Amino acid sequence: MNDSPRRRELTRLAAQLFVQEGFDRTTVRMLAQEMGIKSGSLFHHFRDKQEILCAVIEEGTQNALAIAREALEACASTPEARLHAMARAHLETLLTDRNAHVVALYEWRRLDAESRAHLSHLRDAYEALWQEVVGDALEAGLIHGDKFLVSRFVLGALNWTVRWYDPEGSRTPEELARELIAMITPPAR
Amino acid sequence: MNDSPRRRELTRLAAQLFVQEGFDRTTVRMLAQEMGIKSGSLFHHFRDKQEILCAVIEEGTQNALAIAREALEACASTPEARLHAMARAHLETLLTDRNAHVVALYEWRRLDAESRAHLSHLRDAYEALWQEVVGDALEAGLIHGDKFLVSRFVLGALNWTVRWYDPEGSRTPEELARELIAMITPPAR
DNA sequence: TGTTTACACTAGCGCTTGCTTGGTTATGCT
DNA sequence: AGCATAACCAAGCAAGCGCTAGTGTAAACA
Numbered sequence: 001m002n003d004s005p006r007r008r009e010l011t012r013l014a015a016q017l018f019v020q021e022g023f024d025r026t027t028v029r030m031l032a033q034e035m036g037i038k039s040g041s042l043f044h045h046f047r048d049k050q051e052i053l054c055a056v057i058e059e060g061t062q063n064a065l066a067i068a069r070e071a072l073e074a075c076a077s078t079p080e081a082r083l084h085a086m087a088r089a090h091l092e093t094l095l096t097d098r099n100a101h102v103v104a105l106y107e108w109r110r111l112d113a114e115s116r117a118h119l120s121h122l123r124d125a126y127e128a129l130w131q132e133v134v135g136d137a138l139e140a141g142l143i144h145g146d147k148f149l150v151s152r153f154v155l156g157a158l159n160w161t162v163r164w165y166d167p168e169g170s171r172t173p174e175e176l177a178r179e180l181i182a183m184i185t186p187p188a189r
Numbered sequence: 190m191n192d193s194p195r196r197r198e199l200t201r202l203a204a205q206l207f208v209q210e211g212f213d214r215t216t217v218r219m220l221a222q223e224m225g226i227k228s229g230s231l232f233h234h235f236r237d238k239q240e241i242l243c244a245v246i247e248e249g250t251q252n253a254l255a256i257a258r259e260a261l262e263a264c265a266s267t268p269e270a271r272l273h274a275m276a277r278a279h280l281e282t283l284l285t286d287r288n289a290h291v292v293a294l295y296e297w298r299r300l301d302a303e304s305r306a307h308l309s310h311l312r313d314a315y316e317a318l319w320q321e322v323v324g325d326a327l328e329a330g331l332i333h334g335d336k337f338l339v340s341r342f343v344l345g346a347l348n349w350t351v352r353w354y355d356p357e358g359s360r361t362p363e364e365l366a367r368e369l370i371a372m373i374t375p376p377a378r
Numbered sequence: 379t380g381t382t383t384a385c386a387c388t389a390g391c392g393c394t395t396g397c398t399t400g401g402t403t404a405t406g407c408t
Numbered sequence: 409a410g411c412a413t414a415a416c417c418a419a420g421c422a423a424g425c426g427c428t429a430g431t432g433t434a435a436a437c438a
């Protein structure tokens with residue numbers, strides 16, 4: 001019941017369906033068909049439908065966390081570079097792992113109590129990373145305001161992009177990140 | 190089938206249930222019970238379940254639009270005052286009409302094609318208002334960046350507040366609006 | 379060679395869903 | 409008084425839901 005390569009693949013397919021139809025409207029039969037098996041076979045890989053949702057969100061969040069940490073290690077250590085790296089990493093995960101993140105954003109409330117508690121820790125770790133980077137930028141005088149408030153405003157702006165951002169359009173995540181950081185930092189430095 | 194006072198009341202109750210349970214998990218029987226009638230009677234007021242969702246979102250959006258327009262008329266005509274008035278109005282609607290807005294944010298995709306088309310116009314009108322105010326602030330040199338991009342970033346930051354903002358907490362919408370505007374405007378003016 | 383393990387199948391149980399039907403009661407106008 | 413209309417109810421249909429039980433099969437291991 002733990003994670004096999006097959007389960008990974010199924011989780012990816014499930015994420016896609018959850019985005020298209022929403023969690024509640026996605027039936028186990030639809031999931032099974034998309035996976036090329038019968039509905040009964042699905043419960044060999046997942047205990048119940050809830051566990052599929054949990055798996056989708058967990059993988060998405062874990063990827064986001066990993067990518068953010070890599071980005072921080074790879075970039076320069078100036079507060080501005082770190083801020084930019086975080087924003088860019090966030091936007092890139094939002095694209096490469098789009099389905100999982102849309103599910104995490106829109107179907108969070110369908111999680112039962114224990115799944116939610118488990119995943120909350122992951123999400124909190126990610127937000128703590130943001131607060132750390134934002135805090136450093138504040139101390140350096142790069143931006144101004146309250147650490148938690150700024151973190152939340154920025155995360156909101158970034159997450160909202162899934163509503164309007166078109167990957168086929170002219171802007172890259174790199175540019176988008178730069179424009180966001182430019183918006184909250186004074187023009188003359 | 191059009192809007193009676195009773196229908197208004199029912200719409201308000203529906204919004205509350207949709208927030209608690211989500212649209213798909215809210216059954217017509219739950220709706221009816223909350224309204225103090227039997228499930229069959231529900232279809233005297235609404236053609237089908239979809240129409241209830243549509244009514245909830247329509248009223249929320251129309252209120253937001255009205256309140257934003259009032260706020261703009263009531264405030265000073267400087268770009269900064271107008272920006273602040275819009276942010277504050279948005280946060281206040283998000284509070285007073287919280288249920289309807291949460292539904293609009295999270296259950297938008299459950300709308301069928303025609304409802305969505307109808308409501309898109311309302312939403313576009315609201316966003317156009319923001320773009321106008323942001324555009325003026327840009328021309329006045331108050332903020333910098335792209336008109337559409339800034340509008341979307343700001344709207345994202347504001348809408349995200351429904352995830353974390355606690356009305357019982359120490360911050361008022363007024364303060365929150367001020368802090369957001371401060372974040373995107375250079376400190377020295 | 380015999381046994382285990384992983385994965386899939388068929389069949390269907392018990393329950394809930396949105397919505398309809400056909401009829402009853404309350405309100406208010408003429 | 410007579411009538412129209414709005415609001416409601418009890419009962420239930422057809423479809424679909426998540427999930428279970430029991431079985432088959434092919435590869436991996438002893």
